[in-house]
Amino acid sequence: MTDTTIDLDVAEVERRLLARWPETRIAPSLERIRAVTDALGRPQRSYRSIHITGTNGKTSTARMVEAILLELGSTVGRFTSPHLTDIRERISIGGGLIPPDAFVRAYLDVLPAADAVDRGSATPLSFFEMTVAMAYQAFSTAGIDVAAVEVGMGGMWDATNVIDAEVAAILPIGLDHVDHLGPTRLDIAAEKAGIIKPGAFAVTARQTPEVEQLLRAHADAHLARLMVEGRDFGLRGRRASGGGQVISVDGLAGHYPEIPLSLHGRHQAYNAVVAIASVEALLEDAIPLDVLRRALGSARSPGRLEVLPGTPAVVLDAAHNPDGARALAAGLADLGHRPTVAVVAAMGDKDLAGMLAELEPVVTTMICTRNSSPRSLSAQDTGAAARAVLGSDRVVEIGHLGHALLEAVRTASALSEEGGAQVLVTGSVVTVGEARGLLGL
Template sequence: MSLSNSPSIRAIERRLLARWPETKLEPSLDRIVSVLRLLGDPQRRYRSVHITGTNGKTSTARMIEALLAGSGERTGRLTSPHLTSVRERIGIAEEVIGVPAFRSAFSAVGKQAELVDASMPHPLSFFEMTVAMAYRAFADAEIDIAVVEVGMGGRWDATNVIDADVAVVLPVDLDHTDYLGPTTTAIAEEKAGIIGPGSVAVSALQSQEVAAVLRERAQTVDARLVSQGADFILERRTVVEGGQVISVRGLYRSYSNVFLALHGRHQAENAACAIAAAEGALGRELELGAVRAALGQAASPGRFDVRPGSPLVILDAAHNPHGARALAESLTELAPCRTFAVIAAMADKNVEGMLRELEPVVDVVVCTRNSSPRSLAPAKLAATARQVFGAQRVHVAFNVATALDKARTLAAPLPGNEPDGLVLVTGSVVTVGDANQVLPADTPRRPMGQPLPG
């Protein structure tokens, strides 16, 4: 296919989105296995790190990628969901996949997908297509190691056709209970499915029930389980402008006084897991300078993504109570000020649980809807918000753009020279993506804090 006849990125996205949505699941790896076999099993041509957990997967994936790249590895990265473009899901050598490579991967996978669709009871889904495209693109780019985030769960996730050298299980909490099970134990059993024979399994801090599930899985498949708090640990953290300074004892050595350009204790804990995962993948200690360079430039768009300005805007894709709790803790570490939250969430989420976690740190809520057809109606969201915040603290807006305008107006200084408040946008990745599209293009993505010497 000549470049002039190649479909546009928008056309490719439309064709991908016309498939089964990633929220519609049919537990089987048959389709992804079949299409990859027709492609020559590209996922076998490089090593991999696989990441699951309830929250923090994308941020941790980006940190692992940066640590491995800083150690001389050519990397690929697969994360989900995206904020504004499907291309964001696939990274090559720490950059979003280029347009020609994206088109090439779509063309290669699309031809084989037609054969699989015709032979299976259900067609390949949107998510299965993007996974196959990523695995093909990684092989074409001749990467050394892929850092792969699961879409949902683990055992039946389309990404789980790699033989990962390292499996990372971040904190497990309740989410997607309709698919993964009603308890953290049931959810952990699904997520533990990414731990393969002979791999290194890196576990974040977990409840006793979840830890027991991971131990049993590791023993069953003869994997080496390393756990935070025992085999590696976050020793210290200090909040500084633009992020925090952390010290981590890894699997092979300690890394002291490392500036992390991300906010919140949860990101410091994620960084500790990322260091252990990178060490496990390489089988050795990391260079301190490489760790400082990687974490000092860490960025995770849409995850406590601070946009300086007047007022300050924070984008955070928290979409469940566990994520909202981490968000609330991060907000408390900023200088105290009034907080005006723009919230739009999916109708199938535990909205009341999220709101109750945010209530102590949010002054006013502007309830709205995002661009997804799954979005909860603003009136229904507002009804729940009034039960949590009280009627006087709740406003309603038609969409994210108008809600953002309302929140900015409310955050303006009050008489008496009270300082600006800050605007928080949260509730879903789609909500954050909608806000990202209307924020000024030249707004910095995060404060450029400087590492401390040491």
């Protein structure tokens, strides 16, 4: 019996995918993924697409794009990474996780082509390349109208970039993955500009002047139209509300007042602005106001300034670089100033000192721990970095994430008796995903 006919389940497929090169191991080439998608008949060309890059906010923006398109009546596929708790989160069809049987089918559809590429290449297909191919194949099989696709890392050499998106959305570009993308914002911007295709529409968030100039030069060289936040579209106003915020937006094609957005934080308002402009660019028309209000009023982005009700409240945020931590700190102000007990577990290849400097003003006590990833810093290493920023009296080290959560809840509960407190879990997508599991989500 061949490998393509045996019975598999999601867990076995995930085990096989994880046996490949991990997401953090990069070989900058589109040769392998292109060979696979060519063998599959180029499924990514059977639907329209919006391709999303940037340093932070990609997943939330993709989810908002998806929500708007679904409300417009389109059949939508969404590819995002990494996942929090279930590998199927990476591939959404029709607004929900890809069904288990469709996930397995996508793997089996891709496997023969992947095996052929592996046999002919010194570099085997990675975990990420396989999941991209599976997503594109699953979207084609489902007959979707539009895909919202999040870049994994960078843009030019990212496996998702075999898609010829009509719209390239570029969120703010900061410093992250510098070992792969380069040491400066301009280096990173050059990689991310690679998703702008000839003749396409490019929508960018506000960037530094140098980065905007680079993006414009790339767009001009490819006869693409570049639209810039702050000049061609933008956020007119916002106010925090109990369920998130209310925003008013000047879009590319229309003005949208008083839109409820069920996500917290000023950064999510700006992500929503890019999502709106991206959909307008795809439609080449305005979005009906009632559609936009329904879509963004019910949008969800788990693990991104996600507030779990209870006493004490628990806030989950996957910030893993200084820009993300800065947005998180500002977002906490929307929730009201209160004592905050932070549980932090970060990866060893991140700018932990930069993250801690951004969080210091909003954290009362920091509990330093680790997650299950072999890339995770130890509680002791994180604690040493935290003491250098916060001082010894505000830092606790606990080596197990579950025990750290329990201690954070206990500490915040004691502080709540004095007027309210909250628990914050941050530092990594892995940390937040594991915390969600421990909290029963």
